[in-house]
Amino acid sequence: MAGGLKVGFSSYSAPSKGVLIVFAGTDLAFGSATRTLLAPTGDFVSRAAAADGFKGKSGTALDLIAPQGLKVSRLIVVGVGAEAGAEPGDMVKLGGLAFGRAPAVAAEVAIAAEFPDRALTPDQAADLALGATLRAYAFDRYKTKKKDAEPAPKPRRLTIGTASADKARKAFATREAISQGVIIARDLVNEPANVLYPEEFARRAATLRKLGVEVEVFDNKALAKLKMKALLGVGQGSVRESRVVIMRWNGGKKGAKPLAFIGKGVTFDTGGISIKPAAGMEDMKGDMAGAACVVGLMHSLAARKAKVNAVGAIGLVENMPDGNAQRPGDIVTSMSGQTIEIINTDAEGRLVLADVLWYVAKTHKPEFMIDLATLTGAIIVSLGHEYAGLFSNNDKLAERLVEAGKLSGERVWRMPLGPEYDKQIDSKFADMKNTGGRMGGAITAAQFLQRFVDKTPWAHLDIAGTGMGSPQSDINKSWGSGFGVRLLDRLVADSYEK
Numbered sequence: 001m002a003g004g005l006k007v008g009f010s011s012y013s014a015p016s017k018g019v020l021i022v023f024a025g026t027d028l029a030f031g032s033a034t035r036t037l038l039a040p041t042g043d044f045v046s047r048a049a050a051a052d053g054f055k056g057k058s059g060t061a062l063d064l065i066a067p068q069g070l071k072v073s074r075l076i077v078v079g080v081g082a083e084a085g086a087e088p089g090d091m092v093k094l095g096g097l098a099f100g101r102a103p104a105v106a107a108e109v110a111i112a113a114e115f116p117d118r119a120l121t122p123d124q125a126a127d128l129a130l131g132a133t134l135r136a137y138a139f140d141r142y143k144t145k146k147k148d149a150e151p152a153p154k155p156r157r158l159t160i161g162t163a164s165a166d167k168a169r170k171a172f173a174t175r176e177a178i179s180q181g182v183i184i185a186r187d188l189v190n191e192p193a194n195v196l197y198p199e200e201f202a203r204r205a206a207t208l209r210k211l212g213v214e215v216e217v218f219d220n221k222a223l224a225k226l227k228m229k230a231l232l233g234v235g236q237g238s239v240r241e242s243r244v245v246i247m248r249w250n251g252g253k254k255g256a257k258p259l260a261f262i263g264k265g266v267t268f269d270t271g272g273i274s275i276k277p278a279a280g281m282e283d284m285k286g287d288m289a290g291a292a293c294v295v296g297l298m299h300s301l302a303a304r305k306a307k308v309n310a311v312g313a314i315g316l317v318e319n320m321p322d323g324n325a326q327r328p329g330d331i332v333t334s335m336s337g338q339t340i341e342i343i344n345t346d347a348e349g350r351l352v353l354a355d356v357l358w359y360v361a362k363t364h365k366p367e368f369m370i371d372l373a374t375l376t377g378a379i380i381v382s383l384g385h386e387y388a389g390l391f392s393n394n395d396k397l398a399e400r401l402v403e404a405g406k407l408s409g410e411r412v413w414r415m416p417l418g419p420e421y422d423k424q425i426d427s428k429f430a431d432m433k434n435t436g437g438r439m440g441g442a443i444t445a446a447q448f449l450q451r452f453v454d455k456t457p458w459a460h461l462d463i464a465g466t467g468m469g470s471p472q473s474d475i476n477k478s479w480g481s482g483f484g485v486r487l488l489d490r491l492v493a494d495s496y497e498k
C-alpha cells in the first residue's frame with residue numbers, strides 16, 4: 001500500500017458499491033466494455049449528459065448520483081476528448097484527475113481503464129493507478145480536529161478494471177515502489193523543522209537499511225575529520241548538529257561505477273546572519289527538498305530492485321543566526337582545499353553541496369553526479385514553477401535528463417554555464433566567493449558547484465520552484481511535491497539499467 005490508497009486490478013465489472021469512473025470521448029463515445037457496464041442504465045447517462053451540456057470534452061466530467069440501474073452510489077463520466085493519451089505522462093495525470101473527482105468520503109473507487117476507441121494497455125492502466133495514488137496523498141498528521149463531519153476513510157480502495165489485470169498488476173509493482181518514493185519525499189518536505197532537524201532526517205534516511213540499502217551517517221566529529229569545513233560553517237550557528245548521510249544500493253554488476261545523487265538538505269534556512277525577511281520564511285522548512293528527493297529515489301530503486309549501483313549523498317544542516325554563526329567576510333577552507341569567502345550567509349546551499357560533491361567524486365568515483373537543490377530564488381524568477389533549472393558539464397547527460405523530464409512530466413530546462421559567469425564568483429581575498437551578484441543568480445550558483453565536481457560528468461537541478469509550493473496539480477494536492485523522484489527513476493530505468 002502506498003499512502004492511503006490500496007490499489008487492485010480486476011476484469012471490467014460493475015462494482016456493487018462506491019464510485020464508478022468511466023471515460024467518454026467526443027459526443028459521449030464509450031468503449032465496448034464501458035457500454036456493457038452502462039447498459040443497465042438505459043438512456044440515463046445520455047439524458048443526464050444532454051441536461052448538463054456534457055459532450056466528453058477533455059477536462060470536463062459528469063457526476064451522477066445514485067445512477068439508475070447500477071448499485072454504485074455515484075457514476076462519474078470523465079471526458080477524454082479525441083486527443084487524450086497523446087502526451088507521455090498523460091495517463092498518470094488522467095489517473096489523478098479522475099480519482100480526484102470522487103468525493104473524499106468514498107472508500108471504494110473503481111475506474112474502467114478503457115478509452116472510447118481502445119482498451120488501455122497494462123502500462124497505461126498501471127499509470128492511471130499511479131496518478132490516483134499520488135493524488136490521494138495528503139499530509140494531515142498534525143490535523144487533530146476533523147473539519148468535515150465525515151472524515152476520509154483510510155485506507156481507501158481503488159480498483160482498476162482492465163482486460164489484462166495480471167499484466168497491469170505486474171506493471172503497477174514498479175510504479176508502487178516509485179509512488180512510495182515520491183510520498184517519502186513529500187512527507188520529508190512537508191514536515192516542520194522543529195521535528196525534522198539534521199539528526200532526525202538522518203535517522204529517517206537510515207530506515208532504508210530495511211530494504212538492503214547500506215547507510216553511513218557522519219556526525220560533526222566525523223565531518224570535521226573529513227575537513228568538510230564549508231558544510232560545517234553553515235551549521236555552526238545552530239544548536240542542532242549537522243549530518244552527512246551516504247546511502248548505497250548495489251543492484252548492478254559488482255565493481256560497476258555507481259550513479260551518484262546528491263541532495264541539499266538545509267532543514268531550515270533562516271539565512272543566517274544575512275537573515276531573511278519574515279514574510280514567507282516558514283517555507284524554508286522545505287529547503288531540504290533535494291535531500292528528500294534523494295532519499296525517496298533510493299527507496300524507489302531499492303524497492304523495485306533496480307539493476308544498478310547507486311549512491312545517494314545528502315548534506316544536512318540548519319542555517320541559523322546566533323553567537324557562533326558564521327559572518328559575512330569569513331573565509332572557510334572546503335574539503336577540496338579551495339578557500340571560500342562568505343559574502344552572504346544566505347547563499348548556504350552551495351557551501352553544503354561543495355563538500356558533499358567533492359567527497360562523492362573522490363570517494364565513490366561515480367559514472368555521473370546529479371545534485372538536486374532548492375538553491376536560488378533566481379531560478380523561480382527564470383522558470384517559475386513549471387520547469388526545474390538544469391545545468392550540466394555533459395551534453396549527453398543533459399539530453400537524457402531533458403528526455404526523462406518529458407516522459408515523466410517532471411520537466412527540466414537547460415540553462416547555460418560558461419567562463420564569463422564563472423568570473424563573477426572570483427574573490428579579492430580567497431579562491432572564490434559564495435555569491436556572484438544579482439545578475440544570473442541561478443547560473444553563478446551553478447558555476448560555484450562546478451568548481452567542486454572536477455572532471456566528473458555532472459548535472460545540477462535547481463528545484464527551488466518545483467520542489468515545494470508549486471501549483472496544485474492533478475497528481476499533487478500537498479505543498480511538498482516530491483519532485484525529482486519520478487524524473488530520476490525514469491533516467492535510471494531508461495538509460496542505465498539496460
Ligand code: BES
Nearest residue numbers: 287344346347374375376377378435464
Ligand atoms: N534556500 C534559498 C533559495 C530558495 C528561495 C529556495 C526561495 C526556495 C524558495 C537559498 O539558500 C537562498 O537563500 N538563496 C539566495 C542566494 C543569494 C543570497 C545569492 C537567493 O536566492 O536569494
Ligand code: MN
Nearest residue numbers: 269346347348
Ligand atoms: Mn539561503
Ligand code: ZN
Nearest residue numbers: 266269287349
Ligand atoms: Zn537555502
